[in-house]
Each structure stands twice: as structure tokens, then as C-alpha cells.
Amino acid sequence: MATSKLEFPPVTTSSPLNISDFDHTPSYCEENVYLLCKKLSEIGVSKNDGSDLFVAFISNDHKQVPLWNQKASIRADGLIIWDYHVICVQRLGEGQAFQVWDLDSSLPFPSPLVQYVSEAIQPSFQVYPEYQRFFRVVHAPIFLRFFASDRRHMKDSAGNWISQPPVYEPIAAEDGTLHNLDKYMKIGAADATNVKDELIQRLLSENFGAVVGEGQFEDLFSLLSR
Template sequence: MTTSTMDVFRFHHTPFYCEENVYLLCKKLCSDGIANAEGSDLFVVFISNERKQIPLWNQKASRRADGVILWDYHVICIQIKKGGIPPLVWDLDSSLPFPSPLPSYVSETIRPSFQLFSDYNRLFRVVHAPIFLRCFASDRRHMKDSGGNWIEEPPQHEPIVAEDGAVHNLNEYINISVADAITDVTTSSVKDAIFTEKHGVVIKENQLEKLVCQLSSLE
């Protein structure tokens, strides 16, 4: 695996269902030999905040030239490999190269140099993919209005059910607050939590690359 781009159309994508898209992405990366068979080099990242308003740039759904859009939440996958390969970001909704090296993705999509009002500051929940693939569930209830009608057309595949039988726990992943964020990503307890906790850890946006660097040292 190199940092050369891949055909994004090899991967399933249903608009507005990024959590299920990333779930299937992880499974395919594993089955195709692009990731480790059990997904140990993959990390699922939920991006949101208390107000469910996060700006991200270079998104295909945007109608602006700079590709900026205000999502309520977004989900991506970060791959950490050995052999001098930079961490890679797999974002099926991005117009950037697919996958993108983490530094360029952060620079072009998160744009930390862009001064945001505090209401739009982004938080990141980082979950180890093997745990996510076992524990995540969605019956898509969040995509129905009060009358039971679809707000956005659902994927054609069956809803995702967790190994323990849970049918919906999406809110447990996307409900993120500043109070949940850890203060120091370098401690061993943080790394332990990522590899053992169902909901991973929550960090602030200026900690993302530092945390990935810490995880890279373990690979």
C-alpha cells in the first residue's frame, strides 16, 4: 500500500450515511488486504460538537467553490501503517485524493489556521476499528421524520446490528462534548482506552495529529 490514490468507486457510498459507509469501508479494506485482516491498523473517527455544527472543507456535497459544508457530524477512517507510510485518511465524501495523507487532510479539510467561532470548534472521537466493527449498530431511526418518513433514502443493505444484538447506538458515538475531551494524549491510559473502550476517546482538533503520532509509535 502506498499513498497513491485509489478509485473511490470501489467502495460503497450512500449519501448522508457516513457512519455506515465507513463501517463497510473498514470491512472492505480488511477483506481486500489493504488493511490488516482484523483492522488493527484502522481507526474510526467521529467528528462533531455539542451544537452538531462542524465546518469541513473540500466536501463533495458542498455547493461552494471551496467545498465547505456544515455537517451535524462526519465519520472518517484513519489508517496507521508501518514502513514509513504516513497515516492515511479515508474520507468517502472528500474531493481530495483518496486516501489522503493525514497532514494534508488536516490542512485542507479541517483547516486549523482558519479562525472559527467557538460554537464551531470540532471534537474527535477516535475508536479502534475492530471494536467499532463489533459494537456499532444503526437502524437508521435518525433519518426518519416524526411521521416515520425517510429524510434521506437509506442504503440498500440491511441495517447494521452489533455483535451483542444492539440495533441502534449511533447517538453514543456522535454525542460529543468538550467535557468528554482528554487533556493529555500522551499518557498510557489514553492509548489503553483506545484499544479497549467501546467509545474510544474524545480529543480536541489540535490533538488529532499528536494522538496519531502516539499511536504510530505502537505499530
């Protein structure tokens, strides 16, 4: 299916940025986004505490989620089936729009949320139930404190790397936790909620945020902009 032909307004940031300015290790999207959130805060593109940033894990019970306009794809439309993917969503201001930072996307960096949903997620494209996408959204200040990965998920049964890891040390949580990535990646229909007050409370206070279906993903950020 061809991508949308809709026109979207350009996104502006406080300083010109190039995707090459950010660390990117293929197959380690969760760590890439962790470092991206930190850098956006450090260089003044986001708030010092990262409170305008949200981390979104995308997956489902079957670990098969289609996304379009992905650079790892060999197709002209950029379609690829990830087991999971991670992006950063930024609130531009009180009552204003949101934008998406996706280091693996061929869309503008960053892209307006409405454009990213239309062209990368493509909710209008009818997919089989096993490909339905769910989103675990975590407030970045919480994610940066509690996320941890020792990269065990990137080793095969013999202990060999499936994909070469980043050169820096694995990320540990402030409380000393060495690995909880599996809890962030566990995303499915049973985890989702559409109770508005519960969603916002979980998103802004819980270590593993809130889970919504793809039909509620944009709506969740609309609630936050009020």
C-alpha cells in the same frame, strides 16, 4: 479561505483503488465507513483484523462542524457544515505516517493525514467557539464488533425518511445491540481528554474510544506511531 498550497507526498496502497469501488450512501457516513473498513481488510489494503484502522467521528455540542473540500458543498472551496461526519484513518506501518479515507471528500483518496488536516479541517482557520471540532476516535476492530444503527436518526417526526437509506439491512452489533449510534455521535468539550496514557488506553480498549479536541487530533496518531 483558500486551501493550503503545501505539497504533500503521494499515498501508495497495495493495489490501485477508485472511490467508486466502495459503497456510498449519501448522509449515512457512519455506515459507509463501517463497510469501507471491512472492504479494506477483505482486499488486503489493511490488516486482516483491521488493527491498522481507526474510525473518527467528528462533531461538537452544537452539531455544527465545518469541513472543507467536501463534495456535497456548493462552494468553490468545498466548505460545508455537517452535524457530524465520519472518516477512516489508517496507520501505514510501524513508526510510519497515517492516511485518511473520506468517501465524501474531493481530496485524493486516500490522503496523507497531514494533508487532510491542513485542507479539510483547516485548523489555522479561526472559527467561532460553537464550530470547534471534536473527534471521537475508535479502533476499527472494536467498532466493527460493537457499532449498531437502526437508522432512526434519519426519520422525521412522522416516520418518513429524511434521506433514503442503504438497500442492505441495518447494521447490528455482535452482542445483538440494534442501535448505539447516538453514543458515537455524542461528542463535545466535556468528553475530551488530553491525558496521554488515558487516551491510548481508551482508544485501544473501549467501545466508544477516546475524544480529543482538534488541537490534539494529529498528536493522538503521533502517540500511536511511537
